[in-house]
Structures are given as C-alpha cells and as structure tokens.
Amino acid sequence: MDEGESEPVPRTQQLCRYYSQGRHCNFGKRCKFLHVRDDTRSLTGPVPPNLPAPAEDVGYWSPPTNNSRFAPAGALRPCRYFVAGHCSMEDRCRFWHPPQLPLLDDQPVPGNHTRAAPMIQPVSRPSALQEVKLGDMTEDVTKKLRDTEITQLKKRFPKDRLIIQERSDGKFTYYRATVEATDPDWPFDLKEIDIMVSFPENYPQEIFTLDIPLDQDLPAVMSKHVQQASLEWLQAKHATNQLLGKVELLFRPFLRWLDRSLERLFTEGARQLKKDIDLEKAGLQFITYQELQATATERSESASDAADADEDDGNVAESENTEGEKSVQQESPDGDDRQQQEEASHLVENIKISDPRRGTEVKLLGLRLGENTATVAAQQITVCLQCNRCKVTADLTLNGRTPCAAQCDKCNASINAAFRPCMLHHYSDVLGYLDLHNATPADLVLQECELNVGCLSCSQEGPVQNLLYGQTKELNCEHCHSKLSILAESTRFQYIPPRTNKTGSSDVHFKTIRDPAVQKGKPLPEKGTCKHFKQSHRWLRFPCCGRTYPCDVCHDEHQDHPMELATRMLCGYCAKEQPYGNGKPCISCGSMMTRGTRTSHWEGGLGCRNKVKMSKNDRQKYANSNKTVSRKAAGEKK
Template sequence: MVNSEEERMEEGGLEGVTPAQQLCRFFSQGRHCNFGKKCKFLHVRDDGKAHEKETVSTSYPAASVGHRPSPVRRPCRYFIAGHCTMEDRCRFWHPPQLALLDDQPVPGNQTRAEQRIQPVPHPSVLQEVKLSDMTEDIAKQLRDTEISQLKKRFPKDQLIIQERSDGKVTYYRATVKATDPDWPFDLKEIDIMVSFPDNYPQEIFTLDIPLDQDLPSVMARHVQQASLEWLQAKHATNQLMGKVELLFRPFLRWLDRSLERLFTEGARQLKKDIDLEKAGLQFIPYQELQATVSETSEPASDAAAADRDEDIEMTQEEGKLVQQENLGGDEGTEKEETSHLVENIKISNPRRGTEVKLLGLMLGENTATVVAPQITVSLQCNRCKVTADLTLTGRTPCSAQCENCTTSISAAFRPCMLHHYSDVLGYLDLQNTTAVDLVLQECELTVGCLSCSQEGPVQNLAYGQTKEFNCENCHTKLSILAESTKFHYIQPRTNKTGSSGVSYKTLRDPAVQKGKPLPEKGTCKHFKQSHRWLRFPCCGRTYPCDVCHDENQDHPMELATRMICGFCAKEQPYGNGKPCVSCGGMMTRGTYTSHWEGGRGCRNKAKMSRNDRQKYANSNKTVSRKAAAEKK
C-alpha cells in the first residue's frame, strides 16, 4: 500500500516542500508506482546510471546499424508484452518507439499488449485446407506447392524427372538416405518413384520402389506395401477430420523413422525364402499359378472349370507353398516346371474328408516343417453319441466298434506338412463317427530344422503353451505354439454322372465347430449351469467337469488351464466368472441376489440394504400374543 502524502514527505525528509516538487520514492528507486500518471509526486529519476542506460538504450538502434546485436541486448519480452517491473534497471533492451503507444488511446476492446504485439508478416506456404473449402484452384496450388517442395528438397544428383510419352504423367525418382548415425545395414539409401495425379491431394500420390537398385526384390515389395498402407491410413484419417493435407513431406519423415524396421522385416522374409529354397521348397505367387493354369489348360466343361478354380483357391488358402522336384539338366522351360508343380499340388493334396487345422499356429524362426505321423483323436459315435479316443497313423486305416451300441466305426488319417504358410495338419476319412477333439498332448510330431535340414521327434505338446526344444543334430532352438484345433468337413465333389461315391448316411459335420454351440451347450448331468468344457493338463482332454474326468480317466485330476465356450466353441484360457472372449456369454451362473442365493447372500436384516424388498418383509404383520409366547 502507498502511504499518504504527509507520511511520504516525512519519510523523504523534505518538510515544507510541496508534493508537486517531491520525487516519488517508488519511481525514483526503480520500483513500480501503483498511481501511475495520477501520482501527485514527480516521476523523475536523477540516477546517473539510469540516465546512462536510457541514453545507451535510446542510441542503441542507430549504433547497431551494420553490426550484429549482442545477445545480452535483445528486446525485453515483458516490455513488449505490456509492462516490465524492472523498468530502466532491466538488462534487456526496451524499444523506445513502443513507449509512445502508452500515450495513445487503445481502440475498441484491444488491450495494450495486443496493440504492441503485431504479427510479423512472413510468406506462409499453404500446407492443409479444410475439405469444405477445397476448390480446383486450391487443389492446383497445393499440387504445385508439393512439386516445388520436392524439387527443393532433393539436389539435382538425387532427383530424376521422367515424363511419359503422352506427357500426362510425370514421375519423380528420388534417393532417400538414412539419417540414423547408428545405421546397421550396408545399404544406406533407397530409391523411390512418385507421381502426383491431377486431383492431388484429394487422393494419395502413387509410390513405387524401382527394382533396378541394390535392394532385393522381396525387401522392395515389403517397403512399398508398408508405405502404401501408411499413406492410405493417413489419407483416411484426414478425410474423417475433414481436411486435406500434403503428404509427401510427412511420408519422408515417417520413412526415415521406419526405414530400419522395414529393412529388418524385409530381411527376415528374404532369409525365410532363402532357407526354403535350400530345403527344396519354392514359393510361387498365386497370380503366377493362375496365369500358368489359364495358359496350359485346355478348354473344358463347366464342371471341370469349377474344379480347377476350387483347386486354385485351395492352393491360395494353404499358403502357395509347393514342393519342388529336382529336374536334371536344363530340361523343360520355366513354364513347364511351374505347370508340373501345379499338377503335383492337385494329385498329392486332395481335399476330402474332415480337415484338421491348428488355429493360432506359430512356428519359430528356425522351425521349417511339422508332420504328424501319429495322432490321437476323440471320436463320437453317430448313433449313441458316446465319445472314445482312437490312435491313427498315416499308413493304415483303423476299424473299431462302439463300446455302447457295437456300431462299426472306421477312420483313416492322411497327414499333411505344416509350415509357415499352412496350418493344415491333415485329413480324416471317417465313417459312422464324427471328430470331437484332437488330443495334441499324445500326438507324435516330426519337426524339420532350417539350419541343418534334419528332422526330429517332438511329444507332449499342449494347447496355448509354447513348446521350446533344441534340434538333435545342430542344437538350434526350435519352438511350436498352437491355440486350438478346428475340424472342417469338406463336401464331396460330384462327378459328371452326379454321384459322389460316398454314402450320405455317413456325412455329418464335426461335433465341435467354432461359432456353433457345443453338444448340450457344454453342460453335463453334474452341472446344469456350467456351459463350458474344461481342458485338463494331466491328459490334454476336454470334459465338462472334474467329475466327468474322474469317471473316464484313471489318473489324478489336475486343475484345468484352458476351457471351451459352450455357446461358440471358442477355446481360451481358463477364467472363473468371466464372459467368453468371443461371444461375451457367461459360461457359469454369475448373477446373485443380495438376499439369499446359495449361501452367497445376506439374511441379517440389520445389514441388508434398505432397497432390498426382503429387509422389511412381514415387519407390519400382526402377531398374536399366543404366537409370540410360543416363539419365545
């Protein structure tokens, strides 16, 4: 607070001097006076140093002509914003021309700081526009801006401009170098080729990775695919936000940050293809197979054409991985070799019967192939619905009788090769029975190693658990993971006469199909409210409850670690009281009342909620004295 005039004069020691002749002690000391221009004392400073600073400050702009200003004498941001409490004692520069604004009236609702801070005009470049404001002129301006920035971004030795013969499309080939100082690869640059359509940036620019460079074709395709996915995602995001943005410079920043990751992923794919080639396997794209079939096949009937298309779809679904035979010398052309491989696919892998797939299959980096010479499968009788286990091999079919109804049952297994591009374990030929579950823990598998091309046996593989082991020959680390099993019945094909040669009495879908409920919705006679099957790790089999396990097995039961939903047959980790991760259904009865529900509720009326209708039940009922006495 500022003292009165008399007190200030007494403190200053100037008795008898009028206030107009007295200096303001706040202003003279370099402090801020709250009265400002309304102060009755003089706002004058006789300090020599302050006068020198004022002189230097006033003469600074003229003296600094042709010289670079010192960093210490840069303008004071507080003074420019409106007020600096240090006044002349501030070590930063207070421009004198801004002080004249204090004597001028502030127009409208504009503050003093807003009046002082005037935006400096800079030549701005148009980078993004609202989608609603987009016109042809703005789109053309954005496109020209992008092209000019592209030409300024790359020097002449790193940019090649090519025009098509018709002159409508111009291609820009630029060399992008990695800026990471810890770049791990020998190849430090990549060539990209872009072209901007006429309606750019309303649609993304085209991007190609030329193959005439040191980058392998597999890595180039991977980089191009990942870049196109990023551009499409960025363009879709801008469309949702209602704006149009120039994407080339953001793409260069993303490519610079992600180039090491893209090169690493592409190198892994290249290594995988090289290892497959060493193992005698060849990867043929689906387009090449389709073109070869269309060229080499003769005109056939509609039924034959449908069968051929189904074979091609089968090849695409199973991963397009075919086994290559050693051809001596230079016999045959490349088309004949590809045609021969297609014929091998049709003959060696007939899709019939019940297909057995391992869902969520993940093979280690050095795991090449997996083959099951012997499996144990749970089969259900079509007549009496009794389930029994049967061990099958890929050499001979197996015949048995149902223990309950003595129905003759026959089953045969045709194994297939599991690899990184196929999850089909094999095919089952069943009669009078259906497949329920694959006991993976009792199956015998043979695993091939990519490092040494040798095979070794593997046992005790469990669902949902990664099986890690070492190769017996080169001791390379191998691993296998499978989440669940899927059985899919393939409808038999009909020949030209219309007969399939298979008895329709034996055609039945598998008992367990993903997306469909389990038999009896997973319940049993012991638990009617439990809609799930439990997979016990002691034997690897599924039963509705532990009692059913003890009735069918002779070994001690271990707590289940996985379960199958009774509403959608989705196998998942065990969770008590949690809904299904696929359909969201409650597999156990999880709703309870607060009053009394199997011992989980409350019957004490003092502790019950006042919103519970059972709290005040029979509280107003009239009771006779005789009944009250008998109750006592």
C-alpha cells in the first residue's frame, strides 16, 4: 500500500445503534460504526469487505441500478408483495422493488465470505408495474397484460361491489364496479358512483371503454360530465404513452385520478345541473353548438334526399311534358335545395357569433321584477363616458341598431361606441354590452333610458320611462292592465377580456382598453372629493337629472336646471350606491364619507363637551378650573 493512500476502514467493527434501528445518525458517513441494518444482515449474510460505503446518510440506500449479485449493505429488503406479483403501495412502498430478484447462490466472494442460500425464489409472472416498450408488444404479452388487469380488478373490488356482465355474442365482458370517495371531508351526501368498463382484445394498446350508468342516484347531467372528463383523461394519458413509446395499464391510475378529482367533477356537474334547472324554470332550453350543427346537417341531408326524389319524379314527367315544362321541373328542386342549404349555413353562422359576452357588461344590481313582469329590454340608453386621454366625461345616447361616433370636447379624440342589448328577466340582470374605443363608462343614466316591459299575463310589451335607482317603478299593462313593477339599486360595468383564437389573435381591434372608471369595491376618482369639498368622500345622485356629482355646486356647473336634493349617494372608498345618509358610515365598507361631527375638541360646542374625554390640547378642557369661588357660593353648592 502506498504511503499516500489511507488505510480502508475495516467492516468488522460494531454496528451503529442509531442506523441499525432505522433512526437518523448525525455523523453520516463520518461515523466510526458500521451503517448496516440488522434485518439486512440476517437476509444477505455477512457484509463483503470490498463493498463501497454509502454516498450519504439518507436512512437507507437506494436500490442499485446494475444486476449485482449481492444486495448493497444498508439497503432495505425486497418487498414480498412486489415479488409475489403486486404491491398496492407502488412507488410509495418503504421496501425495495427490484427490477428482477438477484440470484443469491452459494458462491464465494472476495474476503472468504460466502453467501447463504436464497430465501425467496424469483417469480417469473409479469408485474403490473412493469413498463413494456411499444416495439416489444406481441400477442402473448398483450394477452398477459390484459389478464393481469382483469385479475387485479377482481381482487380490488369485493363481490358485493362488482358485477360481471357478458354480452350474448361473447365478444365483450362488462365489469360494473362501485367506487367510493376516500376523502374524509367529502362535502356531498352521495359518496359512491358506479362505473362500467370493458377491456378490448388488444388492450392495453388501446384504452378501455368507460361508461357511467344512468340507473343510479347520480343525475344524468353529472353522469355525462364525469364520463366526458374521464374519457378525455384516458385519451390524453394513452397519447402520452404512445409518444414515449411505452404501454401502461391504465385502470389503476384511472381509479387514483378519479378518487382525487371526484369532488371537482361533482362540483362542476352540480353547477351545470343548476344552470339547466334555472333555464327550465325560465322556459328556455340550452342547446349546444354540436347539437345545432348536427341538426343543420340532418336538415341538409333530408333536403338533398327530397331533391333527389323530386328529380326522379321530374325525369318521369319529362316524357309527358314539353321541353319548357321540363326545365321548370328540373330547376325547382335545385332551388329548394340551395335555399335550405343556405338556411342551414346561416343558422350555423349565427350560432358561431351568438355569444354576446364581449366588451363591457352592463349589469343592473339589485334587480327585482314584479310577479307579472316577464322581461325587460332596452331600446335606447344614455351612458356617461369618460375620455381615456383627458378624463373629461360626457353623455352619449346609444341604441341597439347603429354604432355612434363622437369627439371629445377638450382633446378632440375620436370616441366610438356601440350597444348590444340583452333581455332582462328573473334569472338574468344583464342589460347589454358596450363596445367602446378611447372611452370608459362612468355611469348609466337610468332615468333617460327607454325600456320595453313584457307582461307575463298577455305576452305583450309596453314602454316604460323615468326609472330611478332605488325606487320601485309601478305601472299597468296597456293591454290586460296587469300590475307591473321594476326596481334596480345600482349599475355595474365589468370589462370582459377578449377570447383568443387558436392562432393567438384576439377578437378586439382596439388597443386602448382600460377598466371602467367606477367599479364596485374600488375607490372613486379622487376618492369622491372635489375642489369645493375636500372632506366629502362621496358622490350624490340627484333625482332631477339622475346623474351623480360630488356636490351641489358641481351639479350647477354642469346642468342648467334647478337642483333637487339628492336621495342616493356613492361611497368614495368602495363605490357602493346606497340611500343618502348624513354623518353615517358606508353600509358596505364602514368608512365615514364626511368629516365626523363628534371630535375630541370643543369646536364651538359641536364637538366633545365632556372635559374628562376632551383633548388636553383644547383650551376648553381647563376653562374656569382655577376660578375663585366665594365661601357663600361654595356653601350653597354643598
């Protein structure tokens, strides 16, 4: 041995009592005792002296990647369930999952140490966790993997939770299993769901079929949603395995994914169910784009069949009529066919652009319609717009037919606006959508809006005007004289981001898109103050014109009509519209919108007048405290 080389540490020393008991050793590889577990020594025999020391102390050694004939010192013993063919813990197992069991024969090793006879013989049955390359798949391997999956399915579910059904032709066998949620904080009353699977002949080269039966307590809408989401996950998983060039048994991973995602799927399905119930109550029906497209295709096919039948009839009639009559009979079917195809294509085009949720949404908060009030539609609205460049506000009247173009009075910036009305009813409070350029909405002048109200009794519509915020507008139907009523508390503007196409381009043609000037939950501009009143953090809504201004002086500067006392106001800290109240905090955020009347100072008698609670900086606190009092007056007080 060279002088520069250090003498190797002998392996015949005493075991580390911490490491051998499965505990953590603070010294790590610097420990002078041997890091070998007792159970490993009993399984593998004496430790060869030439085995390398562990790289770091991690509690146990990781399994070797080579096909060593000896288990490494300090490694965990092989998992007996994995050796038998199946371990339910899989990657989370504390024991070693070898790719193949080492052959522990009685063979001499360096150091005159011998190996004991193997305690566990290797098993040749295929493992469920074994990854098979796509190029190594044969009919025998496919059949073994399919049989393994079916066997594990039968072992996983007890007899009372598994039903096996076979088709009459014997091609497919269906397995109906009951899956229960394992989440201890499961929020729903229904904890079980039945699934029906079938494994094709070439499984796992293709995914198994999955179906959620409808003959259970789960609603049909939620069943379809769970089934669709499960199929999408299976297809994505199978496509990923094909890209990686391997084949995997997907049933157990699918069960784990379903257990983790079942709460989310139930929640989304419940939302869809609530949406369908609300539409049914409103007398509406939701039809998906795929169903409409299929309907249009069926109509076009039926029209083409009818055209072919008419053409055959025309050919029969050709021999009996003149040439002029022939041309008429041959042209009419083609014209009908073309007309029906145009109608079908026009229907599909309308469905593609039928989604109006773009631009700025105008929503009436606190909308309440009377019992006989069916619908409300806006024919014309007046919106207070704010210029994005100079922040000057101006009123603009819009209808749902033509867009409007204007210029700012201060900076001459071009402003374009368009309004797309929607129908208000008991389950929708959206008045319409605004498409704006170089402007943001500040307020909706509801008093100058022209609305049409539909009566539920006679299904007729009538106009309504002079609608005020916070006041119930009552009127009678012009046809059946039924009592109608409308109430709106406030208006909210919400900008909806544009949807991007697959190519990445958006549907918005303007780049200067900003948030609305007045948003609920955010402060007003300058927190509602003005140059006249710096301590007033609110906007007042005056009933004479229905507009909002910070104070009465601002109202008189912008309007030429006599002012009426305000009945409603907007909080300058959260933009919450509420009834007028002087000296009262906001009903939403609790902030004081005006300067408080009760302070710690005298303020001429309007503030605090209790000398105990009064501020020491106020001279009224100690006023008349040192005044001389006569004995007669002092005696009278006593």
